[in-house]
Amino acid sequence: MNYQQLTEGKRYQISALLAQGCSQAVIARTISVSASTVSRELQRNRTTDDEYQPAEAQQQCQSRRTGAAKYRIPVETIDFVELMLSQEWSPEQISAVSSRVDMPVSHEWIYQHVANDKAHGGKLYKSLRQGHKRYRKGKNSKRCVIPEPVSIDERPSIVGTRERFGDWEIDTVLGRQGTGAMVTIAERKSRFYLVKKVQAKTAAEVRDATIDMLKPYAAFVHTITADNGSEFVEHQAIANALDADIYFAHPYSSWERGLNESFNGLLRQYIPKGTDLRLVTDEDVLRAQTRLNERPRKCLDFKQPKAVFESLCQAA
Numbered sequence: 001m002n003y004q005q006l007t008e009g010k011r012y013q014i015s016a017l018l019a020q021g022c023s024q025a026v027i028a029r030t031i032s033v034s035a036s037t038v039s040r041e042l043q044r045n046r047t048t049d050d051e052y053q054p055a056e057a058q059q060q061c062q063s064r065r066t067g068a069a070k071y072r073i074p075v076e077t078i079d080f081v082e083l084m085l086s087q088e089w090s091p092e093q094i095s096a097v098s099s100r101v102d103m104p105v106s107h108e109w110i111y112q113h114v115a116n117d118k119a120h121g122g123k124l125y126k127s128l129r130q131g132h133k134r135y136r137k138g139k140n141s142k143r144c145v146i147p148e149p150v151s152i153d154e155r156p157s158i159v160g161t162r163e164r165f166g167d168w169e170i171d172t173v174l175g176r177q178g179t180g181a182m183v184t185i186a187e188r189k190s191r192f193y194l195v196k197k198v199q200a201k202t203a204a205e206v207r208d209a210t211i212d213m214l215k216p217y218a219a220f221v222h223t224i225t226a227d228n229g230s231e232f233v234e235h236q237a238i239a240n241a242l243d244a245d246i247y248f249a250h251p252y253s254s255w256e257r258g259l260n261e262s263f264n265g266l267l268r269q270y271i272p273k274g275t276d277l278r279l280v281t282d283e284d285v286l287r288a289q290t291r292l293n294e295r296p297r298k299c300l301d302f303k304q305p306k307a308v309f310e311s312l313c314q315a316a
Contacts, residue, residue, distance in 0.1 A: 006033065006037065006041055007254065007261060007265070008054070008058045008254070008255065008258055008265070009261045009262050009265025009266075009268075010031050010033070010265055011041070011054035011057050011058055011265070012054045012262045012265045013027075013031050013265045013266065013269065014027055014031065014038065014041065014042075014052065014054065015052055015053070015054040016266060016269055017030060017031075017269075018052055024038045024039055024042070030268075030272065031265075031268070031273075032273055032274075041057065044060070045057035045060055062255075073105060073109065073113075074103070076103060077098065077104075078113070080098060080101070080103050081094055081105060081110055081113065082124065084097070085110075085114070085124055085127040085128075086127060088127055088129075090107075090128075090129065091107035091111055091114075091128075092107045094107070094110055095110060114127075114128065118153070119250055119253065119256075121153075146228055146233055146235065146248060147233060147235075147236070148236065149228070149235075149248045150245070150246065150247050150248065151248060151250075152225060152247045152248060152249050152256055154247065155223060155225065155245075155247040156223070159188065159223055159225070162188050162189050163189070164189065164222065165187070165190065165220060165312045165316060166187070166220040166221055166222040166223075166316075167187070167188045167222055167223045167225075168185050168186065168187050168188065168214070168221060168223065168224045168225070169186050169188065169224070169225045169226075169259055169260035170184070170210065170226045170232075170257075170260065171183075171184050171185075171226070171227065171257060171260045171261065171264060172201050172206060172229065172231055173264050173267060173271075174201065175271075175274075175275050175277030175280070176274050176275060176276045176277070179275075179276045179277040179278050180197060180198060180199050180200060180201075180277035180278065181197075181198050181200065181201040181205075181277070182195055182196065182197050182198070182267075182271070182277070182285065183195070183196050183198055183205075183206055183209040183210060183213070184260060184263060184264055184267065185210065185224075185260070186259045186260045186263050187220075187309060189308075189312065190300075190305055190308040190309040190312055191259065191263075191297055191299065191300060191305040191308070192293060192305045192306065193263045193289060193293055193305065194213045194214075194289065195267065195285050195286075195288065195289045196209045196285065197282060197285050201229075201231050203230065203231055203232070203233045205231075206231040206232065207234035207237050207238055210238050211237075211238060211242065214244075215242070217313070218242050218243065218244075219316070220313060221243075221244045222244060222245065223244060223245045223246070223247060224239075224242075224244055224245075224246045224247070225246075225247050225248070225249060225256070226247070226248055226249070227248070227249050227254070227257065228248055228251055232246075232248075235248075263292065267288055267292065270284075270287070270288035270291065271285070271288060290306075292305075293306040293309075294306055
């Protein structure tokens with residue numbers, strides 16, 4: 001099995017499996033990575049108390065990546081790139097000229113730099129002829145087009161603070177190919193988690209499951225943040241049914257829905273990756289959801305998400 005970078009969700013799985021006394025080999029098989037990946041993760045990201053904290057491990061990983069990026073591309077080169085972007089040069093033009101002035105940089109890196117800048121509120125993307133959009137040629141480049149999407153950039157800033165009750169994140173979790181999927185939704189403030197099995201990851205199935213899960217709490221649904229998957233093309237129907245606003249994260253930016261990603265990793269303890277979902281009952285799914293909502297969470301001062309959610313509902 002080849003080495004692969006760990007997601008935040010897998011880091012939470014590692015933490016939970018360590019707490020159960022599982023060996024590194026068992027952990028590796030459970031989360032479908034190599035044993036060396038787990039070993040390297042524990043060596044690099046244990047705390048000074050020799051404990052493994054998934055949230056801290058994720059933060060350390062992101063810090064290392066940021067630091068590495070800074071060293072790969074000199075500051076002088078970045079300044080040159082941004083200057084030329086302000087002159088409305090294309091990334092390809094900048095890349096071609098940069099090598100002639102001893103500041104080589106690929107046009108791919110420039111596009112990524114612009115995307116990262118935009119994700120952090122920057123305006124470099126406005127210098128591109130097609131704004132923040134990037135069109136690639138090739139048979140594998142076709143992507144789903146979400147009708148009238150609203151970017152996470154336009155999402156109210158209060159959502160990011162977790163101060164308001166009623167902001168949710170949504171995702172889907174697949175079973176073994178052709179056996180169905182699960183729609184998962186997490187409330188950001190209370191960390192309350194909902195799961196529902198669907199026969200297939202289609203827009204209609206996901207639409208109906210989402211409305212079914214959130215309808216009882218419609219009064220406490222202000223926003224929903226999703227990824228750009230084709231299963232969310234019916235987002236306008238969901239928004240109308242729940243009287244909520246739906247926002248879409250940037251492509252390949254799972255950290256913008258980090259809470260839901262983390263819970264999906266924990267869900268795998270009960271319904272492992274590759275499970276034939278035809279053999280999983282609705283009762284099994286409800287049992288897993290209940291277990292996760294009744295686990296005390298450190299971020300909630302070791303209160304249970306279910307208890308916090310119910311308290312916030314009563315106070316609202």
